[in-house]
Amino acid sequence: MRDQFRFYCQEQLLPNVIEANRKEHFDREIVKQMGQLGVLGCTMKGYGGAGVSSVAYGLLAREIEKIDSGYRSAFSVQSSLSIGAIYMFGSDAQKERFLPKMVSGEKIGCFGLTEPNHGSDPGAMETRAIYDSDKKVYKLNGSKTWITNSPVADVLIVWAKCDDGQIHGFVIEREAAGDRLSTPKIEEKFSLRTSITGMILMDNVIVPEENLLNVQGLKGPFSCLNNARYGIAWGALGAAEACLNIARSYTLERKQFKRPLAANQLVQKNLADMMYDVAIGLQACLRIGRLKDENR
DSSP, X not given: OHHXXXXXXXXXXXXXXXXXHHHTOOOTHHHHHHHHHTOTTTTOEETTEEOOXXXXXXXXXXXXXXXXXXXXXXXXXXXXXXXXXXXHHOOHHHHHHHHHHHHTTSSOEEXXXXXXXXXXXXXXXXXXXXXXXXXXXXXXXXXXXXXXXXGGOSEEEEEEEOTTSOEEEEEEEHHHHGGGEEOOBOOOOSSOTTSOEEEEEEEEEEEEGGGEEEEESTHHHHHHHHHHHHHHHHHHHHHHHHHHHHHHHHHHHOEETTEEGGGSHHHXXXXXXXXXXXXXXXXHHHHHHHHHHTTO
């Protein structure tokens, strides 16, 4: 799976990454292509997931971030945050309804936690969900910002405080929400430009009670974030390896005073230090992945 995904990243993503970065463009077909390769939600057993190890998932995150951090961000949000939230806390009916199409890439997900005034501090969350017992629905009001995939998301995982003061997770379907939900794109970012980022604006968005996730409190969002951070660690490793390979190639090809830059001892030392740090990072990521696979 890793080798197949590496080939896809190198052959399909790499040739277009410069233009996508310059134009701040994200093609949602990329998510479908990932789904066809079986890499979305791949640690999940059932519902279309391949059921691979956490280490295998990390190796995939490493490969895609060698191309660009924005692509890895889209991959992580779909797999660890959106699919992960429903897989960990969803009912059987919710899993059957949403997961197969998200694993295939037909439906794109996003994860709405961060807010304009409080960042990712759930304790200060302003988004509210009010329960209507007569209609058996929740009405959500509030805003989220810096949400990866939100402008193109079909399924939105949104965290809100309910009447009991506890944080709850909701699965919002864009088609059902109508014009009470808007997800404007955030333009002119300095980084992660190949990843589409936006807001989630809710004005009395109606969510049926069957779309409530079975979790309350900080456990919900923090469990999802911990899973995502694991993939980010592997992604950072992939980015470091890409930098090392580019630096090594450049110093071998670039000649000054009739010899390559790599012939200078100081350059060699810098490259050796980089290689050492990458090797240490790989061992750390492998160790964490194996501990996750052992449920430790």
